[in-house]
Structures are given as C-alpha cells and as structure tokens.
Amino acid sequence: MNLTVLQPTTTTTVCSLTGQSPHPSTFFPEFKQCKTKSHLLQIHAKLIKTGRIHDPLASAELIRFCALSNPPHQDLQYALQLFDQMNPPNCFSFNTIIRAFSDTHHPLQSFLLFTQMMETVTPNKFTFPSVLKACAKTGRIEEGKMIHCVVVKFGLENDGFVLSNLVRMYVMCGAMSDAVMLFESKKMSLEMGEVVLWNVMVDGYVRLGEVGNAHKLFDEMPQRSVVSWNSMISGYAQNGFFVEALELFREMQMEEMPNYVTLISVLPAVSRLGALDTGKWVHFFAVKNGMKVDDPVLGSALIDMYSKCGSIDEAIQLFNTLSRKNVVTWNSIINGLAIHGRANEALYHFTKMQESGIAPNDVTYISVLTACSHGGFVDKGLAIFDQMVRTEGLAPRIEHYGCMVDLLGRAGRLKEAEELILSMPDEPDDVVLKALLGACKKHGNIEIGERVGKRLLENNPEDGAPYVALSNMYASLANWDGVMETRLMMKQNEVKKDPGCSWIEVDGAIHEFVVADESHAKANDICMMLEEMKEKLRLAGYKPDTSQVFLRMDDADKESALQHHSEKIAVAFGLISTTRETTIKVVKNLRICNDCHSTIKLISRIYRRRIVVRDRKRFHHFENGSCSCMDYW
DNA sequence: CTAGGGTTAG
Numbered sequence: 001m002n003l004t005v006l007q008p009t010t011t012t013t014v015c016s017l018t019g020q021s022p023h024p025s026t027f028f029p030e031f032k033q034c035k036t037k038s039h040l041l042q043i044h045a046k047l048i049k050t051g052r053i054h055d056p057l058a059s060a061e062l063i064r065f066c067a068l069s070n071p072p073h074q075d076l077q078y079a080l081q082l083f084d085q086m087n088p089p090n091c092f093s094f095n096t097i098i099r100a101f102s103d104t105h106h107p108l109q110s111f112l113l114f115t116q117m118m119e120t121v122t123p124n125k126f127t128f129p130s131v132l133k134a135c136a137k138t139g140r141i142e143e144g145k146m147i148h149c150v151v152v153k154f155g156l157e158n159d160g161f162v163l164s165n166l167v168r169m170y171v172m173c174g175a176m177s178d179a180v181m182l183f184e185s186k187k188m189s190l191e192m193g194e195v196v197l198w199n200v201m202v203d204g205y206v207r208l209g210e211v212g213n214a215h216k217l218f219d220e221m222p223q224r225s226v227v228s229w230n231s232m233i234s235g236y237a238q239n240g241f242f243v244e245a246l247e248l249f250r251e252m253q254m255e256e257m258p259n260y261v262t263l264i265s266v267l268p269a270v271s272r273l274g275a276l277d278t279g280k281w282v283h284f285f286a287v288k289n290g291m292k293v294d295d296p297v298l299g300s301a302l303i304d305m306y307s308k309c310g311s312i313d314e315a316i317q318l319f320n321t322l323s324r325k326n327v328v329t330w331n332s333i334i335n336g337l338a339i340h341g342r343a344n345e346a347l348y349h350f351t352k353m354q355e356s357g358i359a360p361n362d363v364t365y366i367s368v369l370t371a372c373s374h375g376g377f378v379d380k381g382l383a384i385f386d387q388m389v390r391t392e393g394l395a396p397r398i399e400h401y402g403c404m405v406d407l408l409g410r411a412g413r414l415k416e417a418e419e420l421i422l423s424m425p426d427e428p429d430d431v432v433l434k435a436l437l438g439a440c441k442k443h444g445n446i447e448i449g450e451r452v453g454k455r456l457l458e459n460n461p462e463d464g465a466p467y468v469a470l471s472n473m474y475a476s477l478a479n480w481d482g483v484m485e486t487r488l489m490m491k492q493n494e495v496k497k498d499p500g501c502s503w504i505e506v507d508g509a510i511h512e513f514v515v516a517d518e519s520h521a522k523a524n525d526i527c528m529m530l531e532e533m534k535e536k537l538r539l540a541g542y543k544p545d546t547s548q549v550f551l552r553m554d555d556a557d558k559e560s561a562l563q564h565h566s567e568k569i570a571v572a573f574g575l576i577s578t579t580r581e582t583t584i585k586v587v588k589n590l591r592i593c594n595d596c597h598s599t600i601k602l603i604s605r606i607y608r609r610r611i612v613v614r615d616r617k618r619f620h621h622f623e624n625g626s627c628s629c630m631d632y633w
Numbered sequence: 634c635t636a637g638g639g640t641t642a643g
Binding site: 057060061064068092095096099124125126127128129130133159160161162163164165168195196197198199200202203206225226227228229230231232233234235259260261262263264265267268296297298299300301302303304327328329330331332334335361363364366367 | 637641
C-alpha cells in the first residue's frame, strides 16, 4: 500500500513547538478504547489514510499496542510487520519490539534485533533490561558479557534497572561469582531504594541452595520488600528447611503484608510439616484479604496442604468449590485421595478429569498408580500403565516403575515385578528395589528377595533396611547360617540409619521428637504417659513386635527401643495435650514400623481416639483398633 | 506522565 504523504498534522506541530513529549494516547486516544482486532485494523487504516502513519510517534504507539498488550490483543507478527515498515525504526520501536521478544519462547530474537539496532540507532537505558533478560532466559553468558561491555561504554552501569538485570543475567547464567563481584562493587554507591538488586542476589543464592548466604544478605539489606521475604521463604521451603520457612513466615507478619506469592511459597512447607493449623490460617488469611482463592495455583496448593495435613475431606470440599481447575488441581486431589487410601475416589476423579477435557500428565499417572497400588487394583493398574505408555505416549519415569513394582509385589506377582525391573531402560533406584524386597519379605520369596537384597547392598552397603529384611527372611525359613552371614556383613559395613523423627502440631506450634527424646519441656509428663500406655497395652495382651529391630541387644532392650520410637512419643504427647474429640495427627519422616502400627491401632481403641499418622509415603487413619491401610503399607 | 526490574503450586 502506497499512499501519498499528506501534510503533517497540526498536533505534531504543536508538539514540536512546545518541545514536550506528552503521552501518545493524548495524540491517539483511539487506543484507549481499542477492544478488538478489527477496531485495531480500523485505527491503522485511518492512520494510513491521514498520513499520520509516517509520524514515528504514531507507528511506535501502534507497535507498542500490538507487541505489548495482553492476549488476545497481542499480535507480535503484526507488530513485526509494522516495525519492518518503519524506515528507520526509532529507538522507542526497537525497545518495544526487543522487549516483546524477550517475553516469548524465542528470546534470542531480542539479541539479534539488538545487534541490528546497534548499526542504526543509539540504545538507551530502556534497551538493556530486556535484552539482558533474553540472555538470562537462554543462559547465554557470552552474549550477556558483550552487552555488559556496551552498557559500560554508554555509561549506564549505574542505572538501577540496568544493573539489576546485569546481575540477574550472571545469576541465571550460573556465574554467581561474577554476579557477586558486580554487586559488591556497586552496592555502596547505590541509593537506599535499590531493593530489587538485593532481591536478585538473595534469589541467586537461593537458586544455588546456599540459603545461609541468602539469609545473610537478607539480614544486611538496607531495605526489604515483600519480594525479599517471598524469596527467602520459598528458598527455605525449596531447599528442605521447612521449619525455617514457617518461622520466617511468622516473623514476616510483624513487618510486611504477605501477598498471593507469599502464600504459594509457604504452603509447600506447611504441607511437608503437616502443620494444619498454620495451613488453615493461610487459607483464612487469603479469603479475608480478598486473594484469588478461586485460582488454580493457590487452590491447588491449598488442596495439597489439606490432604497432606491429614484433612482429605476439607481438600475435597475445597476442590469442589473451585470453578477453574487445571492439571495441577486435578493432580493434587487425585494424589490426596491416593495417599489416604481412597483408591476408588481417586480413580473416579481420574475419569472426571479426562471427561472435563484436562489431559493427564506424568505426575497424574504417578498418583493414579499409587491409588491402584494402595487399593490392590492390580489389573486396573496394569491397564492404566498401558494406557499411559501406548495411548498417551508418555515415557514411564522411575516413579511409575516404583508404583508398578509395588502393585505387582503386593499381589504376590513377584516374578512379573522383577521382570518389569529388568525391562527398565534406566537402572532401578533404591526405591524400586526396596518395593520389591518388601514384597518378597511379605510373601516369603527368598529366591528373588536374596537377589534384590544383595543388589541393594552393592549399591549402598550402609543402608540398614536390606540387612533387616534379608535376616528376617532367613530367620523365617530357619536358615541360621543366612542370619549369621547377614549380621556379619552388617557389622563389617558401617551401617547408618536415618534418624527417625516425628512431629505434631498443637495450638499452631510444631513439636518435634526423635527416638527416645527427652528434650521436650513436658518430657516428664510424656514419660508417664508412655508408661501408662505400656501398661494398658500389656493388659490388653499386646506383645511387642521386635521383628524389625535388628540390633545386637536382648529382647528387653529391643522392647524398650520400640517403646521410645518417635511416633509413639508424639502420640503420647498428643494424648496429654489435646481433648478427647481431637484427632491426633502425627507426621513421620520415615515409614511407620510394624510395632508402632499395631500399637497405635490398639491405642486408638483403648483411648477411643482417632489418630492419623502420615509416614513417608501415605496416611494411616487409626480408629477403634484398625487402620485404613488394611495392614499393608 | 512513552517504555524497563525481583518472588509462585503437583
């Protein structure tokens, strides 16, 4: 389209006379009302007809609208066409189009456009943040360093926006030492208000897992923003420091208003600790402050929190109120139902999910297979595994194999389980092998059990679990040579045991116990309660199950070791600290042992208490002498 | 008063 150039419009004349550059929307108020694509085309046509398209400000504004609007207004292709028609494009248009591309899936276009820009126009301080962002996103440190040189050349290194993006570029390219060097050389010369630069550094240490360094910086910051807190909290949560994450969240409330991101960052820590009171408070806080609870992200995090804190019914309730559900939302509820042993409901939701048009992903299948495994649905599980591989074309991950081995093994189909392991493309990990070993123990298959146990010991001779399983299997077959040999091997290799640890939340505070823990303020009361429990259990005819203890000690010592397992201490503390109607909810870092399981079943009957124990893998709901796992876990 | 920054669920 080639139109005659018309006279410059009066408005541009006024502009050049006053020498000011007012906001373009005062020039082009049409954009404010632009709602549809066809309206945009009309505006464009009008600009061409009036010749104002030759006004760089007009073109630039048009490009800005197409490139930077939110979808569905955004049309990068259209913006790029407009851009190519500008001859030459001005600095503003270059900045706009570079920024637009840095937000897409091909950010390196920004870099190419930047090199193009350097040939015709001078970049300014608005150019560099976007192009550095593109380098950060793609991890291109060579290009990033080159741009750093250009920044220095134009004397823009002390601009807050440019500098924080430079540092962030180094962080994201894995060059933390370069980031530190630049940060240290600049931090004193900056204004107090450069909180973003500090936040970038805190985030950098968090990404490296160096939470100690992150916290040190956090303490030294001249100013903090809500993002500083969020970075620290999510940093703790993502690096396994769940208690620290919660403590910081508490501390935060005295200084700063938590926002939507804060809640999403802290909820995984709440879930891992099973801190239901804190989780409920987070939920309440979100509702009270008008945050978007009806949002798939926060909603999913809350569903996961309720189910991992033992309140699966509240999780379901919340799930049913959500109007928008994405794949993560569905995964959260299916996984929740699966770990609570509610296999049928998990499968029902799996069907519902597909009916609602949400495609299951690999994580969904882990939860669904877990449900089948806990429910003992062997054939259903095999069919779903097949569906995943053949119909959906998803490559099974090691976690999927773990579920399948557990599923087959539980049903006594040990040969098939072993064959499945042998068919895996990658080496099986300990989790997979232990699933098979546990099944061999349960079904008394010494042949496969021996093979798996020895393989586990080759991988990790310091892990005590395979010795115990092997020894038990030999003992049950009266193979005392085998028992002796296993004991000897155990002695030779310095066996380490993961310290067992349980915790319980009472009135919003987390109480943590390790084995034989006497450090609690109420240790005396707890001890008395443990004695009382022991006596009542004895009267009920209970005989301690020492089969899982494998230490060189006599039976009395074994019993005493069992009596002081952390989950029993936590239950004792729960019994003395809460009222009879309260369900006692205990979280344990390892899997629950046989003796604790039988003991707590009886305790639930003797004291008429509902007790929920979350172990490393699933929930046990104890009530009136029985457990929801049906004694297979 | 044209435009640019950091944190986020299974």
